[in-house]
Amino acid sequence: MNAQHKPTGSAYFIAKETEQLETRTLSVLVDNEPGVLARVIGLFSGRGYNIESLTVSETEHEAHLSRITIVTNGTAHVLEQIKHQLERIVPVHRVVDLSIRAREKGHEKPLERELALLKVKGEGDHRVEALRLADAFRAQVIDANTEHFIFEITGRVSKIEQFISIMRPLGLIEVCRTGVAALNRGPDGM
């Protein structure tokens, strides 16, 4: 999101990272206390890790636990470090690499969904086309007048990306996205 990918290695001898970057989805269970999100984000910026997407909300009200879903990328070595560094944060209970867990279970990746709201302004043919495509993408119209629509769309990141790019020439004004929410398939919890 913000940080550049930096090679890790020693500052004493900066080795070039030649390994392939991988994208992973992490689920982080934390105490919902003031500053906990700043600790997590500060760790990523301070150590030069990448955040592609971040979603957070309290998920267990009685236990005051929040679940943070982070999509990150890095080499296998950096990804291992990210997990361990997250586990060092005192209010962090558990860190699960959902991508690894999915692979262990024989799935390609965890279930990942994102929600986006798109405001599209237009008249005439553009307007008809926007509505027709929204229907094809199973996007809902949640607000409209004679000049605009606001669409709500849920789905995989790739679907959202595709929908946004299709809407752009049809009068896209603005987009708001939630970031990825993810769970693994099957009956087991994290």
Added chain:
Amino acid sequence: MTGSSREMTGAEMVVQALKDNGVEDIFGYPGGAVLPIYDELFQQDEIVHVLVRHEQGAGHAAEGYARSTGKVGVVLVTSGPGATNVVTALQDALMDSIPLVCISGQVPTPLIGSDAFQECDTVGITRPCTKHNWLVRDVNDLPRVLHEAFRIAQTGRPGPVVVDIPKDVQFATGEYVGPSPVTEQKSYQPKLQGDLDSIREAVQLMSEARKPILYTGGGVINSGSEASHLLRELVQLTDFPITSTLMGLGAYPASGKNWMGMLGMHGTYEANMAMHDCDVMVCIGARFDDRITGRLDAFSPNSKKIHIDIDPSSINKNVHVDIPIIGDCGHVLEDMVRLWRASSTRVENKALAGWWEQIDKWRARNSLAYTPNKDVIMPQYAMQRIYELTKDRETYITTEVGQHQMWAAQFYGFEEPNRWMTSGGLGTMGYGLPAALGVQIAHPDALVIDIAGDASVQMTIQEMSTAVQYEAPIKIFILNNQYMGMVRQWQQLLHGNRLSHSYTEAMPDFVKLAEAYGCVGLRAEKPGELDDAINEMISVDKPVIFDCRVANLANCFPMIPSGKAHNEMLLPDEATDEAVANAIDKKGKALV
């Protein structure tokens, strides 16, 4: 009062929690936002408060106190500048894993966020330089947070914590609860015991080694004196050669026959060569820091590596290891020693004979040699004399950061853990003087010497005033060469001998300065004067500033230049001006 519960103010809670957590001495500086706590301190005499002259000094003093006792160091500072001044010491403690509890005052809760006088976002600023921190908004949370602070600071991999307490919370009344033997915290549960199968595998690998090495670090010291005993036992059982990082000196005695000296950038030739050529490396409580490994892709290329560390994030961080063991050094060493004794496949002494022969050849290279001088005090000679004249006493050594620090590490032989306090990870100039003060407060009858440089010592020299006030007879032994010696050495190595701003043209008269503070000032300019002056320094029962004028242009060798491997050391007898100028290639110049 442990376990009892009664009504009291937040400020009273702070003092009570300190007592309940076994605190005897704290280092601090008052200010508006901590006055209620200072008022409570005034009304009791169990806890001794040491008034420093700058909050950074309080932090380093607490570090010295903690490192030399194994206890938690406690700091008390006010809001705003009080808290920001202690940041350097917090980061220093974080990098060297020193347990500190820093209590800071904060503006009253309703004023937080209003840019009030002496307000700063203390938890925001200290978040990345602490193990954990808290802003306590409710007085009823205060006892729990304070006890948690002590638990987190000293368990697992130790480190600094900050408890930020707004002034209205210090005045508010609530119910005090003593420390509970069972912790309610679920998220933070450090693992002490190592995985037995991994330890068994490690012992097996060690027993098959023909060129083994033990590489130990500050983790052994942090684990407590029992870990050092076990380490000595392991060395005796295995007859493995042993080296240590800067932070780990003293865990194994320098007089021990298996000791190879410190390793790393300014480590000995034998230690670095053995690291490079070994077949099994056992890393105990060290973290493969860049000062240790040198060039990573040429680091110990042919060895299997075992790594014992309490912090899982240290494993595979810089160097890939074959057998990671997560746990406390003491616990793991205990298992290791037990399994080694029980194993039938012990190393025969003969099996290591060839390895020891090789090590002796490297030792014979005498990598710490220097050219003695009859007219000028060589800094290495000064270190040797300090060692000879103090080794039979209960001596604690602290240092600042730079050439003098490396010479102290190379030439002072530590026999016991907790006798050596230095800023390793952060490399904080100005650490040694206040750290010495902290050590002396903890050990009033011991000889405490800060081996200092003329540049470093001026960063925190104001703490001499504290030493005088508390009659702490610390000895500040300055290797005065008028340069920031290590900066100059790097300018010679990297920047064509252009000595940009590394020479101090206006140096204070340290003897007069000592007198101005009410200390004793001593000076030695010739090698012949040195012993008498050092003996006088030792016998004076007052703080001393010793201005030891040393050869101005001496450099610190041996050295692994930037971007080079362990087996590419620059040795003192090869370090001609030309070799120094060409030691580092273009790529290496970009490194730190």
